[in-house]
Amino acid sequence: MRALLSSVLALVVLLQGALGAFAGSAHAEEAAGVAPTRAQVTEALGQLQGLLGKPSEPANDWIAFGLARSGKPIADRYMKVAEQSVTDGSLRLVTDFARVALAVNASGGDATSIGEGHSNLPAKIANFEKMTAQGPNAPAYALIALDATGYEPGAGATWTRDKLIKWLVDNRNADGGWSLAPGKSDVDVTGIVLTALAPYQDRADVRGIVDAALTWLSAAQRSTGGFGNPTESSESSVQVLVALTSLGIDPIKDTRFQKNGVSALARLLEFRQADGRFAHAVDGKADAMSTFYALLGLTAVDRWQDGLPGLYAGLGATGKASVVVNGLSGTIASGSVNGKTALEALVNVVKSSGTPYTITRHPQFGPYPTMVGGVENASLGGYDGWQFAVKRDGAWVTIVEGMGTFQLKAGDQMYVYYGDIGTQLIHSVTIDPVKPRENQPVTVRVDKETYDWDTGKVIVGPAAKATVKIGDQVAVTGDNGVTTFTLKAQGELTTSVTGYASGKAPTYLAWESKIQVDAYEMRVSVRVEGDAGAIASGSAKGGTALEAVETMLKAAGVQYDVKTLSFGKYIDSIAGVAGAKYGGYDGWYYAVHRDGWWVYPTVGVDAFMLEDGDEILVYYGGDATKLAEPIAINPSQPLPGQDFAVKVTNFPWSWTNGYDTTQPLGQPLAGVTVTVGTSTAVTDAKGKATFKGLKEGLYAIQATGYAKDAAPNVVRAVAPLAVTGHYVDEKNVAQWAQSGVRIARASGVMRGIGDSADASFKPKQAVTRAEFVSALVRTLGLKAEAGATAFTDVPAKAWYAGDVAAAVKAGLASGVSKTKFAPDATLTREQAAVLLTRALKLKADGTVALKDAKQVSAGAVDSVQAVIANGWMTANAGSFSPKAVLTREEAAVIASRIVIANRVK
Template sequence: MYGEAKSGSRASWKAWLRSGLALVLLLQLSLGTWANQAQAADAAAETTTKETAVVASAPTREQVGQAVTSLQTLLSKSNPIGDWDAFGLARSGKDVSSRYLPEANKSVDSGKLRLVTDYARVALAINANGGDASKVGAGKVNLLSKIANFEKLTAQGINAPAFALLALDAAGYQPGAKDTWSRDNLIKWLVDHRNTDGGWSLGTGKSDVDITGMVLTALAPYKDNKDVTGTIDEAIVWLSNAQRDTGGFGNPTESSESSAQVLIALTSLGINPVDDSRFVKNGKSTLARLLEYRLKDGQFSHVAAGKADAMATFNALLGLTAVERWMDGLPSLYSGVNSATKTNVTVNGISGILATGSVTGKTALEALVNVLNGSNVTYAVERDPKYGPLLISVADLENDKFGVYDGWLYAVKRDGAWVTIGEGMSSFALQAGDELSVYYGSMETALIHSVKLEPAALREGQPAIVKVEKETFDWDSGKLIVSAAEGAQVKVGGQTVTTDKDGKAELKAPKAGSYSLTVDGYRSDAVPTYLSWTSNIQVASYFKKALVRIEGDAGVLASGYAQGGTALEAIEQLLKANGVKYEVVDSKYGKYIESIGGITAKKYGGYDGWLFAVVRDGSWVIPGEGVGTFLLEDGDEVVVYYGDATKLVDPVVITPAQPKPGKAFTVTVTNRAWNWTDNKFDPAQPVVGATVSIGGITVTTNDKGQATLKALPEGLYSLQVIGYEKDKAPSVVRSVTSLPIVGSYKDQSKIAAWAVDAVNISRGAPLLLGINDGKELFQPQQAVTRAEFVAALARGLGLKRTSNVPFKDVSSEAWYAKDVGAAVAAGLVSGVSKDSFAPDATLTREQAAILLTRALKLKATTTTKLVDAEQISASAVAAVQAVIEQGWMTPYVGKFSPKATLSREQAAVIAVRVMSANK
């Protein structure tokens, strides 16, 4: 969470950046000045490796960077690559891990590591290259534990505990309860073995610059420890006094390696290596002096005006890398890499993302620099003497571009929430799982608190509301303020919508697929109002099967099953399949149907036009949205009708509920008007004057909405209610009800309640009658035979009956013969062998699924989890999944019961479903 500027002065601006906003300031690196100087030096110098380059008294970041780049090129050529080279290259930003880590494994596996400094050296190099020093080689050797438990650790002298401490700290070693050496032990040993003059040396007597620099580097993380502070202060005094008039170090002879070690120590302690007065002699700093050892080819000499030296060149890489990291505000050379922790970093400019990646980094600034370097995006850091490292530009985008206290800011999301930050990027310590966002902004730029989708799971064809909230931090009250994010730009699937005052934006539903949903506040020639927010979303494919009826002003224009995600998609599919012309208009209010089959809105000069409603679970649904956005569910009946004040008929009431053959019955027609004010249906009212017809009989409803119908013979009838009017829109939407008028079986009471309607329809159709195709006994729980089931399927599909049956066990006189013949002729079924059909054989449920799948050519696209899935035969798995997915057969409490026989009442239900789908 960013801070807040308190005044307009340059000084206060810097304070604001440091304390609250922790700016990341990045700049295109310009190497022109240093390159020109180098060219001038080359022209004036002799062509010999002894010549040094010309160096300014206060070397710049660009000069140091060029020297490091040259050293990287030189040292990365070594093959195989050594431990120290691998360490220095990795810490300078040159990735050699793929080459080095296998060599490190071989080195450990060889068993040649003997000294504690051997373990420390390899551990430091492995860690710097992103490896795990606690699991090295085939044996998963823990080098850190080896160091902490090295019995004769101090036998080598002062450098052993110093490097041991460096290695343990770099890898973040977690000490064991029984370790021989703890960090406190190592620190105390180093403090206790300081020479009386203030420095350290391998032996007794006068202190040594290189060893003193090494120990100071190891003790640097503990400089605020009361037992260490004084020791470090005195050692710095000694080191300052040991500096030569040339600005360099070394005794008895000055060397570049000594200067490099001092630079590592100074930067580790946070001391300015360029102009700290304690380490500038005759106007020349240690850094300036070290660069004087640089030869024309980029290598370094051991002594002034000397030849190229491998040790000097390597140490120069370490010393200059330490300085470069200090200039960039990064953790010190030996600070280490937490290879187990990666941070997702995104860098946003004023119009989009500049870089992104997942990297390691102990501080926010280190993670940022690693991402920018990996993306080849240039940057610059300014070390302010008062406020510390300030990153001043990214990819040529510098602070104060718009003159409104704008600049590079950063924010960190931890555990799903933005962290309140009161420090700079160079000191902000990252934790596992952190998300770092670096962005160009100002006090006006707000963070996105939340982005919510309504509905949460997007589906194709369904519009969505995106609700965006922003958050700001009131530094005076110390409270987080969350409010609607007005004016944010929401982008997905090629569309951009701006949030309203409530932070809401309505999106048109994109096609099914994966999308990036972005919320940002980018503006033309202005600071962004919001930090860009991005997330991946999925839009599910959405197709449902529905029965669609198109009712004109005088009759049916089309009817049948269709698929679609929205009502309009299913309607259009049906109309196209039936060759019916239509016109859909896309207005600012959404899509609507203008005409169908030549019938155009306002045909009668009023408010008449094409309307739609849906029957779902037996009840009317009056959509509060357009036909183009209304989402379907499987089993819906979409009724498109031409009307004005046209009434939708409730399910008619039949009295008695199950009419018997030869008996009159009454039909009651009612309507419930939709109350838009209360958003519910009004109480049912009788529909007067509607025309009710069935079996050639037509009656008009009276003032009670009733019509009495004369007796009809047994059969399955279509009961129709209409209200067509002359020269006006219909008064009633046509309603059709399937009505079986049938007698009862002697065992009617044994039929399960869920199967009664299907058994009655099956009798009236007829599809599956009683035993031996009769009307006496139905035997609902008896296993259905192959003959009964195939005959019911053939009748349900309306196949033309034939007496041509190719099976010896099917008599031409059998009641099912012509139906089986029809099924065989249509290629829907076959026998159990060439000559045998096995008509009396009973069917298991999985066998019925196979027959049904073959007959209807079904295929499964999804998998339903079943408790008894393992009981299904391998040959029946696909068929079982298909009949379940498409609703032909139904599991019970998660079980399909594949080996159980299919009962006759179950077969009746399936037959009715087949007939209904075949209409």
């Protein structure tokens, strides 16, 4: 159907020269006189908009309505006026309610809920008892308002549309027109009624009535081309122009409404004064009412010339739709606008952007654009022209009607584009990964869609030879609709898919979106294990595994060498140990521990993209070298003096299939040397090594599989072992903090209340300054200072006195004054962050988005960012809770993290 419509459209374009100009009726013939040009109407209307839109001009209902309908709303001023008039009860007549309802909806408001009492103006109209007291005016304006606002009267309403129409039909004069009182018809009243009946002119009970009224109206036109009785006035010409355009009658070329070659529009312009205002009489002076009436008349004509329905049509709230106008090589205009129909939305966008355009009315296909931005239909000599497509709720709408009748909905995305039968729609653009990062390979898949009119189904397939642009990088899709990028820039980048071709209609309707490309720099830990011992470890940042490894090695002062082959880069030597040292396929390998599993990469170390929290293990090994999975301890929490066993296992890995699920996970590793403190044992066939009980303390378990004159059988693995007793309130410790509390106690950095292992731990109690400072001093291995301190509130015999003195000496902490330390004062989380930053010499590196960032004190912002970035403290669900007190279990977890980082390597 789209192809058919395109063909018909092109045919119309080719036949335009033969068809010539036409009107919306059988009476459309050229008159002898010179008709007003589109430019003249535009100039006159623009001048009125400028004059009446000034802040000094009154924001009355008709001026607000006219300005809104002509594209220059003053809603910011008018809505306050409307609300006041509704609230203060100044509206009494049907025409009052109708006038305000029209102006409110035209200005973007809602006439069904306005003012302090949320008055429903259309409902008041539909239930107005004395509707006919004003003659035909009230029923006519009532019908106009109900239609314009889209209000549906309830079954019990006093006045329905049918009742209003019947009253108007039954109460016409014998001559075919209408007047306020029975008798001789009046031009103004007849024009108003015809405007009201326009939407119903094809009804059998209305058609003949409208024709008769038009016959009378034509006869009532003066020889000057104007209207009015007993004297001619500009306002009468306006009412006729509004009626004609509402009925779809050409106000310029219809010969029924030309006298001596002068149309009602031409005559109206003769009332125009030098300053752009209009007079009541042709030889009179500028008049305020005549001027805003002229605004209504010229707006009605302007809408007619744009192919749009009458002045009052389509005021129901629709919400905004986005509109993009694409030409032969790019976007011509775009914007978010109101528009009842697709054509109205297009007109609003091109007008607001100052883009030239031409709308043509076809007697069969209705109004459609024949030129936009200087590009005319059939400019390529084929079935090419301006078309449109609409995406609603993420899917393209099947369109079987023209722009002039297609109804838009709020949130629609409309594309007006120059194309031909072969121009296709983009169904989807898939970017993998969804959140790309700088220097990361990205795959873009583009699919097109076509509609099969025989089956009624949408056919989706690859969009071949589509031009994809991300930022300033360009690529073209293959036959499979896929192309790849390595993004070189970060930030928000425009991503587009086009099918523009020189001298041809575009292959695809242009698609555009935004993507956020983040700096690809993850914070990870790196460990380098040689063939006979550990070489280096530490934290680092990088986008690829190689970047992070190089950063760590440089910081540690370890020499290394990286070489490049056809498949990428690889590490050839570290600390003087080069590949093939043992004459086989031995060398430097790497693996990544992520989410509790070892990842054995299938790409080079320079191509593996990292994620935050990864652990990179670079090790010297061979084909048979295995990685120990997390070391298991039984019992998992041995008490002082309690014997325990260590089990070392490996999850079998297949380079073809990944983890070998055909074999039991956790296969035992025999012959592994396990060291705990000063004790050593070798794993048996079940991968188990047993140990005698140890004193309370924190130990490092080390499992190695070094081999003589060969690469290791098992890469060295380490794990902490906390041998501790129990606190009586241990059950109150949160699960996430249990390991931290045990490690803090075992290492001696933080114990129960009063620094006693036998006391209760009180996990939920707020930590004191003395407790936290002492924990920091001990984690850093500082020696407690003997003797009295300078603080009067720190007794020399207090358990924390030596630690406080050491902290002050090292510059880690200070008193709240020269003589006071406030050892028992509690700490907030942001205060703890400041102390941590000072003790560990941390620096803010980047910014982590926090939901409660505004709650962080100015002096603590960098510290909070630093502790989060380095992993010492965390944000829960995006919130740091800076003013909350730090609990003892939270302090223990922080201390345990530092201890493990410094002591278990």
